[in-house]
């Protein structure tokens with residue numbers, strides 16, 4: 001029996017599961033044969049180069065870790081892997097076949113790789129035979145990076161498993177089926193990466209940023225994932241296993257108790273009512289939203305609509321999805337957020353060039369304003385669907401008033417077109433701005449004059465205020481929504497909105513944390529939009545306190561000097577006040 005190992009990472013999605021590990025990357029990869037037009041050849045070459053760079057980075061990371069733990073001698077094995085990445089004949093072989101055959105790069109690469117493996121396996125020389133496994137290993141890594149991982153594998157698992165991977169993209173996570181993927185853990189990633197958000201949405205327990213999960217775990221190992229504490233226990237002994245089984249039963253019991261609040265309103269003990277809505281990324285999550293007792297959707301992330309497909313969604317596809325969601329959520333409202341791609345969400349069907357700083361780059365509303373051909377399709381569909389329910393819409397990543405005006409101008413053009421064509425839509429549709437960039441947070445008084453509402457995106461607001469990449473596990477300790485700077489910005493957003501009669505919500509992950517919800521309530525937040533599974537816990541907080549109590553808590557919190565102090569203080573108060 002192998003020894004028990006405890007790995008600590010970053011909690012990504014709560015819950016506890018015990019299951020058998022499956023290391024992604026240990027399987028045989030197959031890719032579809034897809035033709036590409038001549039004009040797309042440069043794009044495919046860039047994708048290939050990016051995959052090589054990413055693979056190199058991964059190998060260097062592993063090498064560094066092994067050096068630290070086992071010494072340089074063991075780490076030197078990976079020098080051979082790095083050499084494969086520089087093998088000119090391999091690289092040139094791929095590029096010349098790509099130009100000749102005009103097939104997608106992953107297919108071409110796999111064919112070249114197979115040919116190499118075949119040639120090497122016929123050679124008797126033991127040194128060269130050794131190189132065969134290096135080529136195979138690195139080749140699979142490159143292929144995984146090219147495919148944006150293993151969608152097919154993730155969506156076609158034959159048994160229930162715990163997935164262990166170096167990294168998973170948000171679209172990989174979106175393709176997981178809860179019935180088969182019990183939970184997942186990754187070497188890299190942060191708490192509010194879109195991969196983590198997706199795991200929460202699908203209610204799949206997950207821990208990210210474990211650093212050495214793929215090097216310490218083998219397929220078939222038994223794993224306990226504690227997504228709430230951010231831990232993975234590999235090959236637990238009997239006593240540990242029993243302890244966690246008991247804990248799992250306890251969690252289920254307390255979830256059942258919380259669900260009893262489902263049909264009760266989100267109102268404080270002194271009668272202050274707030275809107276408690278849910279965030280969704282896929283229309284399939286609607287049943288979970290209803291089951292957890294949310295009153296509407298405060299953030300419908302529409303990027304996932306564009307993922308895991310090779311073409312762009314048509315206006316009618318958008319329309320059908322938005323109409324369905326708004327009809328099912330009626331009489332509550334649905335806030336649709338317009339396309340926010342970029343950052344850690346990429347779409348292969350759009351030829352977006354690689355950027356040095358994708359989080360500071362051509363993202364969200366910036367991309368949409370530059371591509372009215374794509375943006376207007378979505379705007380038209382939202383407006384058309386607004387005739388069937390209570391729809392609102394908001395723009396992501398607004399950095400200042402000009403962007404809001406430009407977006408509204410495009411919206412006005414689309415409205416005009418619909419009026420001309422006599423297509424019905426809600427003339428009074430509310431249009432809001434996400435406030436997730438410090439420049440917007442500090443100019444909310446200006447924005448409030450031209451927006452119907454604000455929705456605070458703390459996932460990005462934190463990242464940009466503290467200069468801390470939300471997906472980087474190495475600096476995750478700096479990622480504090482309770483940092484005094486972030487609290488002051490939030491307070492400013494709420495106050496500036498209220499001065500102009502603009503309601504203010506929050507759809508960032510901060511609103512899903514019970515202790516932080518106390519602070520936000522006290523600051524005057526009007527709407528909380530949280531992951532569906534978090535709705536009952538936040539409702540319990542709201543129903544346990546008076547508005548007066550929370551005002552005192554937020555005022556005190558704003559005088560504290562560190563994020564840790566604020567966090568400890570609000571957790572203490574939560575314990576004291578909730579029942």
Ligand code: PEP
Pocket residue numbers: 197299301340436456457458459460461507508509
């Ligand atoms: C946010 O930034 O807080 C937010 C809700 O948007 P996203 O996580 O999709 O960037």
Ligand code: MG
Pocket residue numbers: 396436457459460
């Ligand atoms: Mg955001």
